[in-house]
Amino acid sequence: MNHLQHFTDENALWTAIREGQTGAFKVLYEAYADVLYRYGLRYFREEETVKDCMHDLFVDLHRYHRNLSPSVNIRFYLLGAFRRKLHEVRKKSMSLHLGAYADPAFMIEYDTEHHIMAGEQQKETLRRLSAALQLLPARQKEVLYLRYNTELSYEEVAEIMKISIATCRTLAYRAFQQLREQLKSVPVYYLVICLFNCLF
Template identity: 45%
Template sequence: MTNHSHIAYWQCFIRGDEDAFKALYDVYVNALFAYGIRYCSDEEIVKDSIHDLFVDLHRYRSRLSPNVNVKAYLFGSLRRKVVESKKRNISRSIYAENYRFRLELETEDYITLSDDKEDEVLTKLRAEMEKLPHRQKEALYLRFTCEMSYEQVAQIMDISIASCRTFIYRAVKDLRQRMENNKISQLLFIAFLPVDAEKSNI
């Protein structure tokens, strides 16, 4: 389903088309779960949040805007519901202590090595990724694994586009420095660095 058809299904759903509503659910439920489980390790919280999200969409569809970026809207809405649910299930002091996001990128999707050290290098890369600040990890996940634009990532994370680019630029720069003794460093630069990052002042 193309982005254009996503919008078409969204608009049909708002007008009361139940088949369009089911189609949106089928298209996005797995991606939403994959994102939510990285934000919250409790599968039941994530599943309940997805359920609540679609219940609310159906209940309040007459109030929804027909002109939204569907993917970003759903991801952002799920993010807020997971946060609210986590706050209800754990104490505020514990929640405020750490903002956690598990990256677990499938690095093979972006980087291919040809020598015997492939597993060793990829293992080190994953370990270094896990050391990144959680918001940088989330930005990387949304930008590259979910293939979202900077505008979409910024909307979901409730940050400016400039901040989104900064998160990603700093994450890639940090990874390159940590991996500088491996040939993967230059591959990281090519695969991840925003095309205009070097021209910015960040």
């Protein structure tokens, strides 16, 4: 469903957001809630925590709408702002329970229900890929997720994660090489297709 149909394009929607139009915030939420929710679940298993972070993000957007940049890639902006919210909550949680703050884990799990229509061979490849993904460092998993699932450019992924573009590309390259090593029998083109499916 195209939630942006009431606006000519994303620029028109963002202009309405900056003007504080209530209807625009509803459209923005409906268009990007699923993307943000799935991303949040990579940081927290508790659905309520993810929903609370989403709520806080949209409250801040409304509260500070006059200060927003006039032109942005909305998906990129929301994912970056949401990631900061997730890190703030994780940092508070870690300091309360464990003391020192460490980089949060980034969870990727194979969803059998989502792939129920896949053939047995594809399911087996996806299961093997999911297992291989679990062995990757958190930052490599997050780069792959943002690159393949949210379709951001390397430049955008790097900015969201606060790393250089070169580091971002290196993390993606090393992750892909490790996955290829774990799944030697899977053709590269098919591995890429499965990667898109597994990171849904």
